[in-house]
Every structure is written in C-alpha cells, then in structure tokens.
Amino acid sequence: MRVLVTGSNGLVGSRVCSLFEKGGHTVVGLGRGPRRTGGEYGYASVDLTREADVASALKAAAPDVVIHCASMTEVDACEKDPQAAYAGNVNATAAVARSAQAAGAHLVHVSTDYVFDGEAGPYDEAAVPNPRGVYAVTKHMGEQAARVLAPGCAIARTAVVYGWPPVEGRLNFGAWLVTNLEKGQQVKLFEDQVVSPSLADNVAAMLVELGERRLGGTWNTCGGTVIDRVGYGRALCDVFGFDAGLIVPTRMAELKLPSPRPLKGGLKTDKARTQLEAKPLELAESLARFHATWKAARGH
Template sequence: MSRFVVTGANGLVGRRACALLAARGHTVVGLGKGVRRAAGAFDYETLDLTHEAEVAPALGRLSPEVVLHCASMTEVDACEKAPDAAYAANVTATAAVARWTREAGAHLVHVSTDYVFDGDSGPYAEDAVPNPRGVYAMTKHMGEQAARVLAPGCAIARTAVVYGWPPVEGRLNFGAWLVKTLSAGQPVKLFEDQVVSPSFADNVAAMLVELGERRLGGTWNTCGGTVLDRVAFGRALCEVFGFDAGLVVPTRMADLKLSAPRPLKSGLLTDKAREQLSEKPLALTESLKRFHASWLAARAGEAG
C-alpha cells in the first residue's frame, strides 16, 4: 500500500479517486480549496495550489509516494475572461507540484484534456501534436509541458467531457445538467457539430488510480471509449434514462456567442488504455448504465 495525495479532492474526479484509493487500502490525503465537500474515508486538507510557496512545505509534510494532480480551472469561458487566474491554476500550480515530486522522488499523474488539440482532425491518439486554441486550452498544454520538464517519468492523463452523479456542489457537469433539465421535461440545445469523448467520472478516476499504483509514465487517453457528437450523446442518455429524446434540440456552435473557442472534431482514441490498463475505457452504453444507476441510488438515498 502507498501514500497518495490527490489534488482537486472536492472535484468530480478527485473525490472519486480519493474514495477508490482509500477503499483499496492506501493512505490518502485529499487537497482542495476551501472546506471539505467530499465525503469518504480519507483525510482532507485545505491548500490553494496557486500559492506556490505553500506547495512544497505541504507536500513535504504529507510525504506522498504518488500525487494525482486533478486540480484545475476547467470552466472554458471563465478561463478566457480571467487568463491570470487560469495561468495560476493550470500552469503555476502544476509546476509547483511537479517540481516537488521530482525532488522527492514521488510519482506524478497529471490530469489534462482533449482541448490541447485544435479539433481540426480528431479523434486524437496520444502522440498527436497539440495545437491549443483559447486560454483554457493553452494553459492546460503549458501545464502538460511543465509536468514533463519538471517531473520526467510522470504520466499525462488526458480526459474529456467528464460527467457523473452526484455532481460537484454549485456546478453541474454536462451529464448532470442534461439529467436535471430533461427530467424536468425541458428542452436542451446540444451541439451537433462538436465530436467528443464523453467520460464517466468513476471510470476516469479508476484509470488514474491504476496509473498511480503502477507508477506508469507517458501520455494516456483516460476517457470514455466512444467518440460521438453531443446530440448523439444526449439521445443515448434519453434512451437509458427513459427521457423524451424529442427534447434534444440540435444546434451548431457558431449559433452561440461563446467567449472561448472550442475544438469541433475532437475526441480521443483509447487503444493504448484498452490494451495496457486493467481498468478499460468504458463504451458509451455501459457508462450511461452506470451513470443511471448512480442517479437512481442518489434519488433513493434522498427519499429514504
């Protein structure tokens, strides 16, 4: 058993990684901004990773053998409007964590995104050349580079459109937003011209845990195993959940005035993860079945 630190422990993937690691018998400390919002049998400490001078002392005291770096500023339009904050969260914080892992001899798993690609020719394999567009994409790519330079041997784990239930307090992920809106009988406008790799958060967390446990390095696409457009995802979700697929309204990205650019023909190829990891990227139908089960379990818990 190993000592793990998971950053972004209040987030969608981070809290699941913490819970899974604890269930597997590891010593786990989750780090997050503000008060603890994630339940589970693991310790939690507050740390703002953008305060660079505080990172090394905190990690030194906790002395992890592996760091899963899930923390990030992921709201694409918010990053475009606040580039300094995006740089601090996605580059400065990553560099501080990576530098400590190298000096301490710890293993780093750094979570990144399919947005490092321009979306002109996806889906992308791990060795495709990034061409980020927009502040979020550029800072995430810079974070990857910082991790590689400062922590040679680290793992770069790219994921995409992560969804799960329950959602993070105060912020609905794509899947949770769909469920909440469609269950109320309200229509949803979804992009018919953006191709993505929707990723079930529990599956992503399990793949990150495996990368950490096995101390694997290199670049990995740790995302869902199906590439499709958002309209097709919405209709597939309706079929599994029993919602009215007629509420899914196709639209095009150009029809909306978005602050930040987004890749259109995106998505990630998962051959490497399917061949080399025990935790396989889930196909869409299985992911949605598990998503539905977690939603039903949460509803039952609320009713009880």
Template sequence: MKVLITGTNGLLGQHLVKQFRQMPDCSVVATARGENRLRDREGYVYAPMDIADPAQISEVMRREAPDSIIHSAAMTQVDDCETQRERCWQSNVQATRYLVEAARELGAYFQLVSTDFIFDGEQGPYPEDALPNPVNYYGLSKLAAEQLLPCSGLEWSVIRTILVYGVAEDPARSNIVLWVKKSLESGRKIKVVTDQWRMPTLVDDLAAGCILAAERRATGVFHISGSELLTPYDMALQVADYFGLDKGLIEKADGSTFTQPARRPARTGFVLDKSRQQLGYQPHTFKEGLTVMEEGAGK
C-alpha cells in the same frame, strides 16, 4: 503507496478518493481549497490546500510526504479561461509548477490530468503522439502545464481525458448528462450541438485509469476516455431514452448558435490502444455509463 490528490472537491477528485481508499496498502491524502465536500470522512486524511499558494503546498507536502501525487485540480471553465487569462495561467500552469517543485523535493511520482482541448479538432480521434494545436486559452494553458513534466526530472504521467460525466457529492458544477436530465425533467427545451464530436468519459473510468497508471508508475502520456465518438446531440438523445424523458424537448443546433468567448475544437476523440495495452484500461459504453451513474446516485 501514499498518494496525495489535488482537487478532491471536484468530480474526478471525489472519485479518486473513493477508489483509492478501497485499496489495501494505500493511504490517501485528499486536498482542495476550503472545506471537504465528501460526506464520508473515513479511510483518508483531508488537508486544505490552495494550489496557488506555494508556501501552503510546501507545508502540506512536507508534513504528509506522499510518494505519489495526482494533480486533478484545474480551472476548466473554457470561456472563463478565455476571458480571465491571468487567473487561468495561475491556476493551470503556475500551480502545476509549484506542485512539480514540491514533488521534486520528495522524489514523488507526479501525474497531471489534462484534456483533449490541447488539439485543434481537425483530425480526431488522436493518438498520444499527435501534434498539439490548441484553439483556445484553456487548451493552451493545459498544454503548457504538460510541457513542465518531461524536463522535471520526475517519474511522471499525463492523463488526457474528454468531457467527463458522473455524480458528485455537493457538486460545484454540472456536466452534460446531469444538465440534459434535469432540463428534460423540468420540461425545458434545450438546444444541443450536432457539429462537435467527443468521446464522453465516465468519471469512474477516468479515476480507474489514473489509478492504473499510478500503480505502475507509468511514464508518458496516456489517453483515457470513453470509446464512442458522439455529438452532444447524440448524447442528449441517449440520456432521454435511458431515463424515459421527452426527446421532443431536444432541439438540434450548431456551434454558431451560441455566443461563446472561446472557440471549441470540432472533432476530438482519442485512440485508446496505448492505454488498453499498457494499463489494461477498459471503458464503459455511454449507455453502460448511464447505468453506473444511476446506481451511484442511489447510494
């Protein structure tokens, strides 16, 4: 298999490269806008590629000719998507359309990474066939990107996930675990919501789930997340306990405490039966994920 991955400067993209390059009979083309942020440059090819530029996409695709494409790049900052809608649509929908067209020319398998935010949070956890009803523009854009695939004529899959955490090299963004840990280590008080529920996903598990689907050229929608439904407050307490930090710095809050342009769904979460049965997906618990994350940070 020759796989091309978009967004390899991001958290998921970096872990996809790391896991794929360890697989025999697999060649990897890593792509992102700008320079490569991975320190290890062995075992894969890096090609700068701006997914908003169809000419650049076409050039890279024709040169590298992958038989599988994993599209992990996206604009995921929920509030920015709400206030910068044109940019969000270009990044999340139009770019996916360009990539689908390039995949069609190659006859490549196409995988799109999507989100729990396509749901309204009224009836979670959700199975794959639950009706979407996004409550913010980010979720709307990702749903629109998903809808490009069934009529594309491609072999395709959508991998939906939730609140990804883990360690990246030269990370452009933080995540809930890193934010809580850094805040408590510096002695800073933090307010964390108790009225939202998510299934936090270890990035190593998400990458493994994407690879399981790509190896099988699995078709359709698959939910890949952690297995525990937790509030961010619950997560923060577990992070404090695991790293021996002061839980007294963690204050309860609800969503109304924060002024945010984008509405958040209250309770998402996924039913994982399909991914377990069809892909053999097995996620870590949140506590196990913290251990994996700590070990990875030490390497």
C-alpha cells in the same frame, strides 16, 4: 502506499481518493476551502497557486504518488480571466510537479482533449497538440511543466467528464442534461462537436492504475466512444427514459461563445484499452452505470 490527490473536492478527485482508500492506501486530499466529500482520508485546504503552501503540504504528506486533478476548467471563464487561468493551470501544475519531484513521488497530471484544435480528431497519444483559446493553451503549458519538472510523469488526458452525484457548484455535462430533461425542459446541444464522453468513476479507476503502477508517458483516460453531443444526449434519453424530443440540435457558431472549442475532437483509447486493466468504457455501459447511481441517489 501514501497518495496525495489535488482537487479532491471535485468530480474526479473525490472518486480517486475513494478508490485509493478502498485499496488500503493512505490518502491525503487537497482542495479549496472546507472539505466537501465523505471518506476517512486526510484533507487539507491549500491554494495551489501559492508554491510555498504546496511545498509544505507535500512535505507533510510525504507521498509516493501524486494525482493532480485540480484545474481551472471553465473554458469561457479562462478566456475572460487569463491571469487566473495561467495561475490555476500552469503555475499550480509547476508547483505540484516540483514538490512531487522533491518528494520522489510519481506524478499523474490530468489534462484534456482541448489541447487539440479539433481539425482532425479523434486523436491518439502521439498526435501533436495545437491548443486554441486560453483554457487550451494553459492546459497544454501545464502538461509541459509537468514533463519538464517531474520527468517520468504520466499525462492523463480526459474529456467531457460526467457523473452522479455532481459536486457542488457548476453541474457537469451529464448531470446538467439529466437535471433539465427530468423537468421536461428543452436543452440545446451541439450537433457539430464530436467528443469522448467520460464517466468520472471510469476516469478515476484509470488514474488510480497509472499511479499504482507508476506508469509514465501520455495516456487517453476517457470514455471509449467518440460521438457528437446530440448523439450523447439521445443515448442518455434512451437509458433514462426521457423525451429525446427535448434535445434541440444547435451549431456552435450560433451561440457566439467567448472561447473557441475543438469541433472534430475526441480521443482514441487503443493504448488504455490494451495496456490498462481499468478499460475505457463504451458509452452504453457508462450511461447504464450513470443511470444506476442516479436512481440509487433518488432512493429507487
């Protein structure tokens, strides 16, 4: 099978490429600028906001499946630059969806739990989105673009994705925690935001299965445990042997962040748990795997 993966330099996209490659598929990754990952698969630098460039890249790759991982994910940056957020999360998704449909490829579009307002989580796949803030609104619009322009596509929602090694640039939540706690530095974590922390490798495995089986509809492809961020941090300390006293519980309102964030969030994973072979991992197993890759990277 021929597979094209956008955001292939990213935390999830790089892992999706590796898994497809290991499965014997022909893989092309699309990313911004030079390639920053290993692997033998093909790579092209493409600006996804330029529809003509997207169309030519997909025509050249002639994929059977497209996994659209690329996104503008920095919530506050989106709030400060709505034009860039719209281009990266709506226009780019529309371009990828149109080209996937033209190629006859099955599209798996990666979205987020932030499409919900966080008033009544955790949410299942049938819950009605009510996005707040530029990031959330543009991600929801991206979902709609994918559904309209690539009928039969899969919408794969994930949440608070973490993994080691981190990709270049902004540290993911788990890697940021480990980096600071290892140095004995205090970290402020929200005690009033409930999330579904998701190990990148686990998310990638579910996305690959959605692609290989050409499954459509909405899927919560995230971790299987719903927990507040302080609880996650303390659980991580237990596994890594860090001092949990370094965690400073904070309420979100105290930080006066530019963009709103859902508080009572998280995603229910019953559908993925019962219908996918790649099951959402519970937090204990996710953290054990996270710890193992961290230790291996340090040569322990």
